[in-house]
């Protein structure tokens with residue numbers, strides 16, 4: 001019997017990051033010592049006051065269905081956060097809570113895209129963007145950016161990609177995988193193009209809190225009423241509060257868009273977990289000291305990892321201003337041999353490195369730039385020290 005699945009789904013590529021993580025976990029389960037720099041997940045525990053709030057939610061019986069858009073308390077806490085951090089005024093009807101930022105992105109594209117609508121995605125891009133767009137009948141339009149511009153899309157690059165079918169621009173700052181942060185003037189350039197062409201900006205700001213060396217994240221929606229009207233700001237609890245498994249993301253946008261997103265969500269998952277929502281209110285309204293402490297740790301790891309990787313012959317690293325990744329140019333390794341096998345691509349390199357060197361990184365091919373690899377420093381200093389030792393040793397001995 002032939003089992004047929006939808007044509008649309010068969011064109012979707014599974015997440016390379018999750019498959020590398022699965023392989024790494026299997027190797028660990030088999031008793032193999034592997035250093036993981038793959039998945040972007042903080043190694044910290046969720047702060048205690050947030051965990052306590054979840055227990056309280058269960059004990060208090062906050063275990064029933066909530067409104068599809070999220071509880072009023074949570075949406076108010078998100079409004080207060082947007083005002084506090086960006087001076088942005090939203091009311092609770094302009095907010096929706098979802099099961100992770102990934103889910104918020106998915107709801108956003110479901111709400112705005114018609115079949116064939118184009119979404120401009122600067123390269124390198126986070127793995128899931130293109131697939132989420134395709135899942136929602138859109139067409140990702142990839143716009144290559146330049147390393148000398150910190151991989152940030154310029155006004156000219158953006159304008160050359162705009163067509164009559166362009167519905168949205170996908171912006172991600174601070175950026176995964178490069179760690180780059182758009183400055184206010186760079187954001188103004190993007191906003192000008194969006195406003196003059198009536199194009200939405202889906203602004204993924206999940207790494208907002210993770211910035212270093214005094215660099216600050218600016219939300220494009222804060223640059224004026226016109227661009228705020230066209231912006232769908234995406235954020236969530238995963239990265240800043242070490243709450244990846246809790247699944248809470250949110251979107252802030254015009255009420256009409258939020259209503260459409262809420263309608264999609266109500267038929268798919270109803271709403272995110274009531275317990276997670278309760279704990280997220282406490283996280284957002286509470287003292288932010290734990291977030292600051294985690295950022296301090298990330299900053300130390302970033303400097304250490306950057307210094308170590310920069311000293312390895314043949315590698316060229318990009319100093320990240322935010323997020324928790326270092327994007328490393330391995331152009332000098334392509335066409336060489338690693339353990340006797342020719343390296344044709346970042347995938348080859350990452351695969352041999354994992355299987356034979358026992359170090360997990362993400363190949364740049366996952367982000368649309370094949371001559372790079374991404375290291376995550378969302379892991380302990382001990383693993384970073386030993387893992388970079390192992391990486392350096394392996395490359396020195398086996399790269400010919």
Ligand SMILES: Cc1ncc(COP(=O)(O)O)c(C=O)c1O
Nearest residue numbers: 040100101102126176236238249
């Ligand atoms: C750029 C970016 N956006 C969104 C997400 C998804 O976050 P969440 O756990 O809230 O779904 C990630 C996670 O890796 C990410 O890197």
